[in-house]
Amino acid sequence: MSISDSPSRLEAVSAPHQPDVTPALDDLYRGFEQELLIPLWTEIGDLMPVHPRSKAVPHLWSWDRLLRLAERAGELVPVGRGGERRAIALANPGLGGRPYATPTLWAAIQYLMPGEDAPEHRHSQHAFRFVIEGEGVWTVVGGDPVPMNRGDFLPQAGWNWHAHHNAASTPMAWLDGLDVPFQYVVDAQFYENGRDVISDAERITPERSRSELLWGHPGLRPLSVAPEPGGSPLLNYKWEFTNQALKDQLTLEKGGFGGTVEPGHAAIRYVNPATGGDVMSTIRAEFHRVVRGAETAPVLETGSSVYAVFDGSGTVTVGDTTWSVTRGDLFVVPSWQEFSVRSEAGSTDSDEGALDLFRFSDSPIFEALHLNRTEIGG
Numbered sequence: 001m002s003i004s005d006s007p008s009r010l011e012a013v014s015a016p017h018q019p020d021v022t023p024a025l026d027d028l029y030r031g032f033e034q035e036l037l038i039p040l041w042t043e044i045g046d047l048m049p050v051h052p053r054s055k056a057v058p059h060l061w062s063w064d065r066l067l068r069l070a071e072r073a074g075e076l077v078p079v080g081r082g083g084e085r086r087a088i089a090l091a092n093p094g095l096g097g098r099p100y101a102t103p104t105l106w107a108a109i110q111y112l113m114p115g116e117d118a119p120e121h122r123h124s125q126h127a128f129r130f131v132i133e134g135e136g137v138w139t140v141v142g143g144d145p146v147p148m149n150r151g152d153f154l155p156q157a158g159w160n161w162h163a164h165h166n167a168a169s170t171p172m173a174w175l176d177g178l179d180v181p182f183q184y185v186v187d188a189q190f191y192e193n194g195r196d197v198i199s200d201a202e203r204i205t206p207e208r209s210r211s212e213l214l215w216g217h218p219g220l221r222p223l224s225v226a227p228e229p230g231g232s233p234l235l236n237y238k239w240e241f242t243n244q245a246l247k248d249q250l251t252l253e254k255g256g257f258g259g260t261v262e263p264g265h266a267a268i269r270y271v272n273p274a275t276g277g278d279v280m281s282t283i284r285a286e287f288h289r290v291v292r293g294a295e296t297a298p299v300l301e302t303g304s305s306v307y308a309v310f311d312g313s314g315t316v317t318v319g320d321t322t323w324s325v326t327r328g329d330l331f332v333v334p335s336w337q338e339f340s341v342r343s344e345a346g347s348t349d350s351d352e353g354a355l356d357l358f359r360f361s362d363s364p365i366f367e368a369l370h371l372n373r374t375e376i377g378g
């Protein structure tokens with residue numbers, strides 16, 4: 001039997017539990033082929049594996065090399081209508097040259113030069129920005145200018161108008177995550193261009209966006225507005241709050257009060273303040289801090305993730321692959337590949353000398369469809 005990805009000829013070959021290859025069997029297979037039919041017995045191993053065998057592979061992109069190429073793109077390639085964004089996607093080597101980090105997730109470094117505008121548009125794809133380096137860019141989402149600084153997480157649910165502008169005197173780079181591959185495979189995409197030039201009133205850089213003034217207070221819900229369906233009404237989860245939440249968990253742990261997910265491992269999920277659920281229907285985002293010398297238990301999960309090393313350094317193991325990682329590096333964990341990290345000493349900004357990891361995944365899709373499974377390995 002031939003089991004392959006390409007729609008090649010069906011071949012009758014001798015195999016256990018199969019009839020001998022005869023001219024009659026060959027004829028049968030030619031008949032299938034002519035009528036565009038494929039018998040299950042030639043495909044079952046690939047279609048129904050005993051556990052997920054992702055075509056995506058574990059892969060690491062070094063931030064230094066990514067940034068150098070993004071800087072070069074900043075010099076050589078303009079940003080504007082048509083191309084829309086100077087975003088450079090991670091192409092998983094197992095996914096056939098498509099700009100897909102995983103089968104469901106797009107991840108890219110986006111680079112904007114001082115004074116540049118990325119024009120307004122909207123799309124059905126859910127998206128977010130996570131700022132790895134720099135400051136001074138704001139993104140205007142549905143008329144609300146939102147400042148972006150290192151460590152900020154900015155979800156932006158599908159069909160919101162958005163444009164970016166770099167008001168600073170230095171270039172800025174950030175991580176974009178979207179559900180582009182997922183929406184491509186299920187044919188859900190819509191896209192529309194917005195205004196070519198955004199108004200002066202939107203060109204201001206307030207310290208806090210309207211969304212933060214309304215929704216940025218823990219446990220307090222404004223009565224003046226109804227949350228938008230489809231995604232979080234809070235457009236910036238500022239680094240100071242994320243950092244403080246992680247610090248507080250570790251302080252509790254040190255006092256013997258627990259508070260962390262496992263020893264030396266503090267973690268938070270970014271949630272929609274109106275619902276407590278994920279920030280978007282297809283993308284989950286989390287932040288993990290693993291203190292120096294600590295190690296996480298190996299975990300197997302359905303669904304795929306992309307990680308950004310925000311700070312610190314350490315060792316990451318995904319399936320059979322182990323890497324040393326450092327600030328800015330990006331890596332992929334495909335579905336059902338055992339994942340663990342170890343934090344190592346290194347120069348770092350974070351108080352604890354910890355390994356700080358931003359993570360996004362397609363878990364909400366798996367949970368909504370009851371396809372989520374987790375095993376703690378080891």
Ligand code: 1HN
Pocket residue numbers: 085087106108110123125127162176178180
């Ligand atoms: C997009 O609109 C942005 O708005 C970034 O910054 C990356 C990748 C694919 C499709 C649209 C952005 C994108 C994107």
